[in-house]
Amino acid sequence: MAVGLGLSIGTVNTVSALAGERSAKSPPGRRRIPDRSSAQTRRTTLTFDSTGLARVGLIPRHGRAITEFADLSQRTARSARVGHRALTAADLVATVADCLIIEARRDPRAVAAGITLTHPAAYTESHLAELRAALDALGLDRVALVPEPIAAAAWLEAERGPLMPGLALVYDLGGSSLDVTLVRVGAGRPERPIVGVPVRSTEFGGRAFGALVAARAGGSGRTTHLSGAVRGATADELRVDHVRASLELVYRCLGLADVTMADVDCVLVVGGAARPPEVPRLLAEVLARPVVVAPDPERTIADGAAILARGTATDPSAAPSRRRSGAHRRVVDAELVPSWLRVPQRSRTTRALLFTRRTRRRLTRAATAVGMSAGGVALAFALPADAVIASLR
Numbered sequence: 001m002a003v004g005l006g007l008s009i010g011t012v013n014t015v016s017a018l019a020g021e022r023s024a025k026s027p028p029g030r031r032r033i034p035d036r037s038s039a040q041t042r043r044t045t046l047t048f049d050s051t052g053l054a055r056v057g058l059i060p061r062h063g064r065a066i067t068e069f070a071d072l073s074q075r076t077a078r079s080a081r082v083g084h085r086a087l088t089a090a091d092l093v094a095t096v097a098d099c100l101i102i103e104a105r106r107d108p109r110a111v112a113a114g115i116t117l118t119h120p121a122a123y124t125e126s127h128l129a130e131l132r133a134a135l136d137a138l139g140l141d142r143v144a145l146v147p148e149p150i151a152a153a154a155w156l157e158a159e160r161g162p163l164m165p166g167l168a169l170v171y172d173l174g175g176s177s178l179d180v181t182l183v184r185v186g187a188g189r190p191e192r193p194i195v196g197v198p199v200r201s202t203e204f205g206g207r208a209f210g211a212l213v214a215a216r217a218g219g220s221g222r223t224t225h226l227s228g229a230v231r232g233a234t235a236d237e238l239r240v241d242h243v244r245a246s247l248e249l250v251y252r253c254l255g256l257a258d259v260t261m262a263d264v265d266c267v268l269v270v271g272g273a274a275r276p277p278e279v280p281r282l283l284a285e286v287l288a289r290p291v292v293v294a295p296d297p298e299r300t301i302a303d304g305a306a307i308l309a310r311g312t313a314t315d316p317s318a319a320p321s322r323r324r325s326g327a328h329r330r331v332v333d334a335e336l337v338p339s340w341l342r343v344p345q346r347s348r349t350t351r352a353l354l355f356t357r358r359t360r361r362r363l364t365r366a367a368t369a370v371g372m373s374a375g376g377v378a379l380a381f382a383l384p385a386d387a388v389i390a391s392l393r
Contacts (some may be wrong), residue, residue, distance in 0.1 A: 002114075003112075004116065004308065005309055006115075006116050006303060011174070011175060013043060013175060013272060013298065014070075015301070017040075018109065020310070027195075030327040037141035044056075045057055046080075048067065057181040074202075092292070114309075114312030114313035116145075116151065116308050121198040121299075123147075131145065135363075144309065144312065147198075148301050150183060150308075154304035156292060157186075169181075171219040171267055171283060172270050174269075174271040174272060176205050177202045178200060178337075179198060181198040182195040190374065196256040216238060239304050240278050243278065267290070272298035275298070308309050
């Protein structure tokens, strides 16, 4: 059974989803219905232990967690320094993806799964090239990069399809921003289905709404807890006003594509901040178009990415058995490796075998038992033809 792994790494939360297909036969005249994927949500944080091992979603009591790095288009995207190596925001995103893939492959179904990583549609070619290089450096060259609204449209096709050819407006209200994109759906859609120019704003989303609530509570002059200062109908009214103000981005997106709402067949609402029922209700009333929203809109993009990845999956029975240890997540200091032993990041033909101090001591003792040469310890190893040796000091 083909299985796909979809990854959606957002500024606030990260969602990973596995999607397969039902083994039972579909009724005559109906297409095969995909299984509802299993998804997990974590905070988008990274921590590194003393050995360089990365962990996702942890907020330690002591120490520091790296956050605010997932959006490469933001100037405030953070970098980090682990040991003697500086990691860019793209390196951190690739590290999160690597950790999620290793964890997902503990499930036997996901050993040969196709993998898709989503990104904002507003990313430029330079952003994509940087992210691609970071993934390739970790050996994730088979991970496909797909814009978030295209992954969301894939979920729509699987959930409500087959769709008639038309336009879907993807309203992605996330934790840190709002993204509005027009996507062609249905049969005959082009290879690049995004129409016009995606529109993004950080003035809307979960954080922006939280700031709005805090400002209203502060202006009320009360000293009670925030939830007591703004609640009930007041919070609902604030959310409605917040979503109503965001319609300016919708009309701007339509204008850039030279279309009107009459040309749009449906509005697909996704994102964690779109859970409250006031969001789709207001969009349906004002835009006067059918609104589609999943039970958990935060996982829609990851589910769609998993559906797309399922198409690139291989047969698990034909896949070679490979076990990846936590060492693949370790950050290796390139400055400690001699220049003549360094492997270019994009080269896949040569791998370096990195030995720790403890391993080198054991090998030295073993070689000493065999014999000593005039120039020092003589070491003999049975290595692959394309392998080289490098050591960590």
